[in-house]
Amino acid sequence: MSFDQSPQYRPLIFGVTRVKLRDGAPGTHYLQADQPLLPYPERMTDRLQHWAQTVPTRSFMARRVRQPDGSLGDWKHVSYGEAWQTARRIAQAILDRGLSVERPVVILSENSLEHALLSLGCLIAGVPFVQTSPAYSLISTDYDKLRHVINTVTPGMLFASDAARYGKALQAVATPEMELVLVEGELAGLASTPFDALCATPETPAVDAAMAATGPDTITKFLFTSGSTKLPKAVINTQRMWCANQQQMVQSMPVLAQQPLVLLDWLPWNHTFGGNHNVGMVLYHGGTLYIDDGKPTPALMHETLRNLREIAPTVYFNVPTGFEAIAAAMKTDAQLRKTLLSRVQMFFYAGAALAQPIWDSLFETAEQEIGQRIVMTSGLGMTESGPFGLYVTGPELKAGDLGVPTPGMQVKLVDLQGKTEIRYRGPNITPGYWRAPQETAEAFDEEGYFKSGDAVKWIDETDIHLGLKFDGRIAEDFKLATGTFVSVGPLRAKIIAAGAPYIQDVVITGLNLKEVGAMVFPTQAVRALSGLPADTSMHEVVDSAPVLAKFQQVVNELAKSATGSANRIARLCLLADAPTVDRGEITDKGSINQRAVLTHRADTVAKLHADELHYILKPQI
Incomplete structure (x- = not known):
């Protein structure tokens, strides 16, 4: 019998626990992980093809089918084999239309199976896709940000899930140079192509030739920043960024490769957390992503809880408001506790501070249900870093702790305005902003480090291997x-x-x-x-x-x-x-x-x- 009173956690290996620090010019230091970045593929389509050939029947992605009355029914699955074949036909359709980096595909809609398949088709064809915030189309009344996206990337194709919901936005921004592709419905006065027509395009040898022509520098997508003070900027995302960052993630979080990965996730794909971090993670490791049509809001949280009663994730990502609602629900919901805690190896939060009472509640519930705590983790990243940059080194995380750099990324710590700014350089860092040379030049310092604008401090100055903690945004101070x-x-x-x-x-x-x-x-x-x-x-x-x-x-x-x-x-x-x-x-x-x-x-x-x-x-x- 053990008398050890320290908390017991479900076992979790932390991949990076030591760092190397060197001094630079006065007020400047350089920090990196004490391990190299291991080899990674040249393009994400290599991973998709690998899983399609080795586990063709494994579910790649699933989403509940929306019924005629608006309710959500059973799960519809797309296997890796199906995704690969359908994406190839879509790629042929994209090539037939002469789309390119100068005329990419703009996606207006929320997360969906069709959205995912179109994105994969773009990857195979070597044509960038642009995932825009659905709010730009569904909530905005002036469509200014949507017009800015259109004007910045000059698309050759616009995609939306249905004519009824996205019709007003499409009417406001569409031009004759853009082909409209709709999953459901038609628009009066605007010609459109059914999404099924893309999926039915007979493929030719041009598909393999196009994929072979892609490489590490090929642009996969443009992800727009939030645009807090100015109009959003289009962050260039390359194959190198995405693949390197996924390898960095698994070296920092070995749990991702220890068993078949299962995610249940609502995070929007127009954000780097959902679209790069989580979708990329599933593609890289041959996992399964269940699209959660819930959201951490009073109106939609019930759907997330319903899904978590049925789907047991192996790792779980959310923002603090989501974890708060889950922690409260688990106190009285036995099925939720049983399913969610059955095989989840790790929780991960980002986006805001997680209050200690929420942590305490999650820990207490897990200890009562399974006799162990589930490790809560976090880190630091941004759209321009792929996004994964820093990750914690152990289970005793405190609010604001960020951890240490991921392998292969060099960190520069610069004393600035009484704080320390963190800057990044590595294969996961964007080459810049699309069609914005001045903003790109301003974003990097003289050594090629990206200036994040985030301020950090040491968690413990006497032990640099614990890493860094958040000290605010310099621009907010x-x-x-x-x-x-x-x-x-x-x-x-x-x-x-x-x-x-x-x-x-x-x-x-x-x-x-x-x-x-x-x-x-x-x-x-x-x-x-x-x-x-x-x-x-x-x-x-x-x-x-x-x-x-x-x-x-x-x-x-x-x-x-x-x-x-x-x-x-x-x-x-x-x-x-x-x-x-x-x-x-x-x-x-x-x-x-x-x-x-x-x-x-x-x-x-x-x-x-x-x-x-x-x-x-x-x-x-």
């Missing part, structure tokens, strides 16, 4: 009127932790003002706290006495630990209106865009600091 710098990232994390589980995210205010303020987006948990009926508006909920009392307590506790004006929340307000994708306040994967919120809610910021809001909470100590 600002000065008060006194000249004092406010470090936004760590302050946000501190507030979210203090207000858990009632804070979804927070935006810090006070640029050129005397005090630091905070605008809080509350979680749905405040509804129960308020004691009001379920259909009460969020405006009434946040104005209720129990909610205001709770956040007054949070403000008071934060003030007790403040050490000066730069980290003292002098005023706080609650925002009843959720952040919106259309205004760029929140990305498709759920992370807050601080600058966009400050821009679009400038009036609220001004009233917060002028004491003109209905309720402003200030420290009472």
